[in-house]
Amino acid sequence: MNSHEDKVQRIAKQLQERKSSRPLRLWKKTVSHEVPRPKDKKALDEKLDIRDLDAILSIDVKKSTCTAEPGVTFEKLVKESMKYNLVPAVVSELKTITIGGAVAGCSIESMSYQWGGFHDSCFEYEVVTAKGEVLICTPYNENHLLFQMMHGTFGTLGIITRLTFKLVPAKPFVKVVYEEYETLEEYKKSIWSHYKQKDIDFMDGIIHSPKKYILGVGYFVAEVPYTHSYDWTRIYYVSTAKRKEDYLKTEDYFFRYNKGVTNVHPKSFLFRLLFGKIINSNSILMLANTFKKLIPSFLIPVTVDTFIPFSRIDEFMPWYVKEINHFPLWCVPYKIMHPYEWVATAFLDQVHDELYLDIALYGMRKKNPEHYYRIIEKELVKLGAIKTLISTNYYTEKEFWSIWNRENFAMVKKRTDPENILRGLYEKTCRASRGLDS
Numbered sequence: 001m002n003s004h005e006d007k008v009q010r011i012a013k014q015l016q017e018r019k020s021s022r023p024l025r026l027w028k029k030t031v032s033h034e035v036p037r038p039k040d041k042k043a044l045d046e047k048l049d050i051r052d053l054d055a056i057l058s059i060d061v062k063k064s065t066c067t068a069e070p071g072v073t074f075e076k077l078v079k080e081s082m083k084y085n086l087v088p089a090v091v092s093e094l095k096t097i098t099i100g101g102a103v104a105g106c107s108i109e110s111m112s113y114q115w116g117g118f119h120d121s122c123f124e125y126e127v128v129t130a131k132g133e134v135l136i137c138t139p140y141n142e143n144h145l146l147f148q149m150m151h152g153t154f155g156t157l158g159i160i161t162r163l164t165f166k167l168v169p170a171k172p173f174v175k176v177v178y179e180e181y182e183t184l185e186e187y188k189k190s191i192w193s194h195y196k197q198k199d200i201d202f203m204d205g206i207i208h209s210p211k212k213y214i215l216g217v218g219y220f221v222a223e224v225p226y227t228h229s230y231d232w233t234r235i236y237y238v239s240t241a242k243r244k245e246d247y248l249k250t251e252d253y254f255f256r257y258n259k260g261v262t263n264v265h266p267k268s269f270l271f272r273l274l275f276g277k278i279i280n281s282n283s284i285l286m287l288a289n290t291f292k293k294l295i296p297s298f299l300i301p302v303t304v305d306t307f308i309p310f311s312r313i314d315e316f317m318p319w320y321v322k323e324i325n326h327f328p329l330w331c332v333p334y335k336i337m338h339p340y341e342w343v344a345t346a347f348l349d350q351v352h353d354e355l356y357l358d359i360a361l362y363g364m365r366k367k368n369p370e371h372y373y374r375i376i377e378k379e380l381v382k383l384g385a386i387k388t389l390i391s392t393n394y395y396t397e398k399e400f401w402s403i404w405n406r407e408n409f410a411m412v413k414k415r416t417d418p419e420n421i422l423r424g425l426y427e428k429t430c431r432a433s434r435g436l437d438s
């Protein structure tokens with residue numbers, strides 16, 4: 001097997017010797033967690049093979065850190081780190097999301113109220129630039145801006161080839177208690193109280209309707225009276241409305257949404273009974289990506305992940321009920337660990353919240369999805385809120401750069417990809433993905 005250095009050298013050499021100016025895209029072993037887009041131009045980009053970058057290089061139990069290659073999936077990472085009673089500080093809920101993708105795209109989870117996104121738990125990245133230069137990036141060295149800008153720029157500034165990140169202590173089981181509220185006010189009060197008191201290990205929720213708000217608060221525990229898993233016929237988000245409490249093995253807790261958070265596959269009980277062990281979000285995304293050219297756009301569910309400042313959620317929810325009214329929604333409290341460099345300064349200055357709520361809408365099918373994406377984008381701008389770029393994006397260029405930080409992006413881009421072979425952030429996420437030219 002090749003050493004990590006050999007693998008990185010191969011990639012660097014390939015980029016140094018590359019003559020073509022065609023855009024590049026990464027070829028990973030696992031499926032991409034992006035909403036399938038039938039006209040995506042990136043499908044024709046030249047592929048850079050990083051499939052072999054999928055090893056866990058070391059776990060330092062004393063320091064509670066891990067160093068790994070970007071193609072490591074959260075499933076593999078949790079399995080390995082649990083041998084030392086440790087887990088990553090943020091574990092994306094779908095088993096095959098990779099740690100590289102979690103940094104370059106986005107990642108949230110029920111420990112985000114404490115740790116932010118997975119990228120916030122990272123100490124160091126090794127990044128290969130488009131020119132084949134290998135850079136070590138930390139928040140404190142000469143590449144600190146590149147370190148901060150790797151998050152949420154979807155691989156347009158370089159290729160992460162190694163990451164070092166924090167692990168936190170874990171126990172074998174998780175107890176979840178479901179708190180039910182009839183109003184947003186009570187729901188918010190409880191979220192804020194747990195956030196401030198830090199009296200729990202995990203916190204996320206399902207908003208089943210404007211009158212049924214469930215908050216699932218979790219605790220690591222050593223012993224349990226029973227356990228449930230949600231990898232066959234049971235549906236986790238449905239259980240949150242029916243149960244008062246639940247016990248899961250820690251791995252089963254982390255991947256409780258692996259069949260889709262609120263857009264679960266297979267849909268019927270009979271199909272789950274027959275195929276539930278083999279069909280999950282991974283196999284559905286794989287199928288959808290393979291046949292995406294054939295899928296009519298109204299069959300691709302509207303998928304939106306929003307980060308709403310806690311102080312503005314009172315304005316967002318009534319607007320959402322009036323204009324969209326699709327439930328259930330996934331709600332994940334998310335702590336902003338520091339003012340992010342990838343967000344435009346003027347945009348950040350509008351709000352001063354330390355806590356955001358990630359409100360995620362999955363599985364809504366509409367004849368005119370563009371209308372819904374567009375009204376959400378416009379409303380979020382008004383609220384100082386942000387949507388992740390995992391789905392279809394219709395921002396105008398002006399709107400886009402009023403939210404994302406153009407100066408910081410351009411500064412790093414000039415250094416790492418001056419010939420733009422990894423595409424610009426706006427071009428990649430808002431134009432090429434919709435089949436439009438730059």
Ligand SMILES: Cc1cc2nc3c(=O)[nH]c(=O)nc-3n(C[C@H](O)[C@H](O)[C@H](O)COP(=O)(O)OP(=O)(O)OC[C@H]3O[C@@H](n4cnc5c(N)ncnc54)[C@H](O)[C@@H]3O)c2cc1C
Binds near residue numbers: 093094096156390
């Ligand atoms: C339907 C759906 C459900 C989701 N559910 C959840 C959830 O439950 N929890 C959660 O945390 N997130 C969720 N996400 C978001 C998900 O975490 C992000 O989309 C994440 O970026 C996916 O990672 P991936 O490993 O699949 O990477 P990919 O989708 O393959 O890549 C994402 C982007 O990162 C770039 N990239 C990948 N690897 C590298 C690298 N090594 N270096 C530089 N750039 C790289 C790619 O070019 C691409 O632009 C969901 C997304 C979707 C579409």
